[in-house]
Amino acid sequence: MSLSIDFQEYIEEQQPNKLLLLYHWDTDGLACAALFLNYLDVASPNTEVVLMHPTINNYFLLPREYAQIAAMNVDAILTTDINFPPDVFTRLEQIVQPVFVFDHHSQTAGIGKPGVQNPNYPGCSMLVNDYLMQPLSLVSVLGMVGDQEERIREFTAFYPQVEEMMKEHGLSFEEILRLTKLIDTMYIVGDTEGLEYAIALLRRNPIDALTDQRLLSAEKEIAAELARECAKEMKPMGEHVLYQPIDSRMSLISEVTRARAREFPESIIMTDHVRGDDASLYLRRRNAPIDLGCVVDLARKLGYNAGGKPEVAGVVLPAKALVDFRAQVIQLLEQLYG
Ligand SMILES: [Mn+2]
Incomplete structure (x- = not known):
């Protein structure tokens, strides 16, 4: 399989039966997963997409996770926003090719894998959105804000996009930041099913997070736990x-x-x-x-x-x-x- 293979071309021409989408568990990774699922729904509606994340806190895969992946019989693997070291991609390629890598971490910057690896992006969600050539959306800026928090204001090439979405949705910067904190609650409390729940919520309407009981009660639990540790x-x-x-x-x-x-x-x-x-x-x-x-x-x-x-x-x-x-x-x- 040629290294220069393009993901969209692959999806649209091959219409694969089954695709594994490996995503990072934080807001940025969940936003990327939401953007890819939105695209795949339209571009290849019959492709079965299996969602998977590494064990929370692991930036690598366990032997049993490689075995699980091998047993899935997928046609291709897509990883997004996971700061995997290069050997993980090599091992995945031994299971199936192509493996597409969409990432903005410096560790993946020079690996030259199919997909896009570009560390100039403050969030992978915007990298994915640009690659898919989708209109700007709240989801596409949320990942950048989640990763960078207040520092996103210093990224002069990217902050205007956040401002545009604040204006369009009538949200303050603090409210955007709060959305990312609410989305992040699922991995912090270890609610692994909640990760896919959060992806679905992002696809529906990210603003729903502000009134979502599952996220709000997790937020409360986290605040109490944080106060206990910080005492x-x-x-x-x-x-x-x-x-x-x-x-x-x-x-x-x-x-x-x-x-x-x-x-x-x-x-x-x-x-x-x-x-x-x-x-x-x-x-x-x-x-x-x-x-x-x-x-x-x-x-x-x-x-x-x-x-x-x-x-x-x-x-x-x-x-x-x-x-x-x-x-x-x-x-x-x-x-x-x-
Ligand atoms: Mn990220």
Whole structure:
């Protein structure tokens, strides 16, 4: 199968029987899934689309998930907004080709797979919308706002599109941001069926989120859980770091870390969360002049899944390696910035 194969051409000419759509579980990924489903409904109404997401918090697939995919007998795979490392695409291609990749994460920027990989987009939803040449919609801007939050205002090539949708729908920026928070509640509370519920809601009318009981009650639960975690005392580790282990059934690590960084803007906030055999470790800083990329590099050198930016680093690693890795991170930061 040629690498230059175009997704729309493939769909419209081949009218495949069965397609797997692998999506990220956050607002951006759900918005992308909604846009693709809208397109497929028209372009190839007889194609059966199987929706699937990686286990929440995993930016990779488990052996049983590869087996599940192999058993599906799909004609093609479409992945959208998932920050998979390149080997995941290689393994998927061993199951079936073509594998289309629509993504805006820097990790996928140079992989040259069918689809579109472009890290200049602040959200994958707008990348997908542009690729499908659909008119601007609330769904197409929601993913960008979900990923970037207030920072979307700084993307001068993209923020006007958000403003246009605010005007068209009579929504303030805060209301748009709230919509993304409501959509994100489903993965945070671990409501995996809720992810497809949210995709359906996005396809119907995203504004329904503001009055949707399932989303509103999840929002309330999350606020209570976040308050409980943020009432804990943080433990100083080394010169720069304040540390907190998270103990929750929800996926709150990025929310807790963000809230604590606001509370302690001069420190590096480090949190971790053990879930079964895996652990997540997260670092975030606001004012400390420290590039957390060194933590991502260290994690990758040790073979862990990691990603981030200068001000944030996220690592997924085996739970049994967590204590040791945490100590190495502290040591590294002391060495570089102590
Ligand atoms: Mn995204």
